[in-house]
Amino acid sequence: MAVAAVLRCVERLLAAIFFVLMAGAAMAQGVLPVPALDARVIDQTGTLDAAARQSLDAKLAAFEQKKGSQIVVLMVPTTQPEDIASYANRVAATWKIGRKEVGDGVLVIVAKDDRKMRIEVARTLEGAVPDLTAARIIDEQMKPRFRENDFAGG
Structure with a gap:
């Protein structure tokens, strides 16, 4: 015994x-370094061509002009060794997206090789974009387009 x-x-x-x-x-x-926030669309995977980046950037700029909230898209090959949620949280905390006085930013992260996506919403917007809505956007809008290699559309 x-x-x-x-x-x-x-x-x-x-x-x-x-x-x-x-x-x-x-x-x-x-861990991956947080890239510099120098555009509304940052593609470290080389997936989006210049025209797609410019088109998406223009749409995000128009949304920001109309609504005030800022949306930034970050595409990385992988977030490893971190999971996508931890990486997204770290990027959002570093970038502080959105209006400073309101805190109304949204970060969309795509880890292409990991086949993971996440929508990180600033605290002020949690009521407007709850986790269920973010998951629905990923499942119903982003994933189907990504499967068709339409990354700009997703």
């Missing part, structure tokens, strides 16, 4: 060591 207990302790210890080593490896890789 004592040998079984010792073996269980050794198993737990080895599992803990393995976990720490894996976490350390992820940390050693480092």
Whole structure:
């Protein structure tokens, strides 16, 4: 009985060591740097051509002029070693999208190689764009267009 207990302790210890080593490896890789916010559409994947970026930028600028809220699109190959939610939160916190006095920004992140998308909404807009609405936009608008390789449309 004592040998079984010792073996269980050794198993737990080895599992803990393995976990720490894996976490350390992820940390050693480092997280993606937050890119400079220099446009409404930032495509680090090279997916969108210049015309598509300009068209999307013009639509986002017109929306911002009409409604005041700012929307920024960021396309990255991957967010690894972070999950997309953590990366989106870090980018949004760094960029502080939207009007300073209102805090009404929206960040749309596409991690193309991970096949992940996220809409990060500033606190002020959480009532207007709740998680359910953001998920519906991703599922009903973005994903179908992405499947057709229409990334600008998505």
